[in-house]
Amino acid sequence: MADIALTSRFIEYLDNERNFSAHTLRSYSSDLLGYCRFLAADGPTSELSADELPAPENFPPRREMAARILNAGPLEVRAMLAVLRNSGLSKSTIARKLAAIRSFYRFLVKIGKLEASPVSVVRTPRQDKRLPKCLDIQQVEALLAAPDITTLLGARDRAIIETIYAAGLRVSELVALNIEDLDEFSEVVRIAGKGKKERLCPLGSMSIEAIGHYLRMRPGAQSGPLFVNRHGSRISARSVRRKLDKYLLAAGIDPGVSPHTLRHSFATHMLNAGADLRSVQELLGHSSLSTTQVYTHLTTKRLKEVYDKAHPLAVD
Numbered sequence: 001m002a003d004i005a006l007t008s009r010f011i012e013y014l015d016n017e018r019n020f021s022a023h024t025l026r027s028y029s030s031d032l033l034g035y036c037r038f039l040a041a042d043g044p045t046s047e048l049s050a051d052e053l054p055a056p057e058n059f060p061p062r063r064e065m066a067a068r069i070l071n072a073g074p075l076e077v078r079a080m081l082a083v084l085r086n087s088g089l090s091k092s093t094i095a096r097k098l099a100a101i102r103s104f105y106r107f108l109v110k111i112g113k114l115e116a117s118p119v120s121v122v123r124t125p126r127q128d129k130r131l132p133k134c135l136d137i138q139q140v141e142a143l144l145a146a147p148d149i150t151t152l153l154g155a156r157d158r159a160i161i162e163t164i165y166a167a168g169l170r171v172s173e174l175v176a177l178n179i180e181d182l183d184e185f186s187e188v189v190r191i192a193g194k195g196k197k198e199r200l201c202p203l204g205s206m207s208i209e210a211i212g213h214y215l216r217m218r219p220g221a222q223s224g225p226l227f228v229n230r231h232g233s234r235i236s237a238r239s240v241r242r243k244l245d246k247y248l249l250a251a252g253i254d255p256g257v258s259p260h261t262l263r264h265s266f267a268t269h270m271l272n273a274g275a276d277l278r279s280v281q282e283l284l285g286h287s288s289l290s291t292t293q294v295y296t297h298l299t300t301k302r303l304k305e306v307y308d309k310a311h312p313l314a315v316d
Helices: 005-016 022-040 062-071 074-086 091-110 137-145 152-167 171-175 205-217 237-251 259-272 277-284 289-310
Strands: 188-192 198-202
Touching: 005 022, 005 062, 005 091, 022 062, 022 074, 022 091, 074 091, 137 152, 137 237, 137 259, 152 171, 152 188, 152 198, 152 205, 152 237, 152 259, 171 237, 171 259, 198 277, 237 259, 259 277
Parallel strands: none
Antiparallel strands: 188 198
16 A cells, blocks of 8 residues: 555554454555545545545655544545445445444554554444345255266365365365374364464364265375365465355356355354354354354254244244
């Protein structure tokens, strides 16, 4: 992003002291650059979209830009939200960008640049409640059966799908796995999650078997990336999505399913089978239990079955 001392210092703080991931740092940098583009605009902005804001090369001098950041008040922040709405962004995207700005000003208060944050009185836009998509167990089984495991790439793809679903991994966590992270004897894998936090995730015998089958077919697989492309380099998240699309089509499943849907399915199926919410939180690597609670909305069928069996007034 543009070389603005205050924002650069904030990003360094997130990297060095908060251990945020590279992906999160890029998101924060992008969101703050958009905010700085808004502050760099002269005159009314209420009818503008984000694309019409000044480019970084047209920003005021660094000192003036810093002054605009420090002198901004709630009215400016709300005007920024109007620009984001004019740009056609979803409520969730606007909320994420506001969260970045909120964190930025909280940091400026922390280091003594401001006495109070101008964002503290600005409410986050109300979110539309959207439940995550989830596959049923039969769909997961059909998806797992789609790859041809007699070929190297098919064996790899089967192991990828097994691993995401068995451990509830984010696709970024999956592609970052190394062979050394796998403990086949204990049937666990070491995951480097968000914020560079490590956790151990159980895999289960079927996933271990799928990974072992793939590694036995892969020549010289002793260390380094667990999942590689046809050229021997670490597979990318985009490649995983493309492969998944291929197998969704073969299995006759909605092509709108993403690798993250397998993570949602893992959580939902665990809760349906009786796992407690706190354990699922740990397995997913969620820092807050409230993040995991969204999956409880997907388990009402099981709760209804338990109610019908246990409650005396539910008996026919």
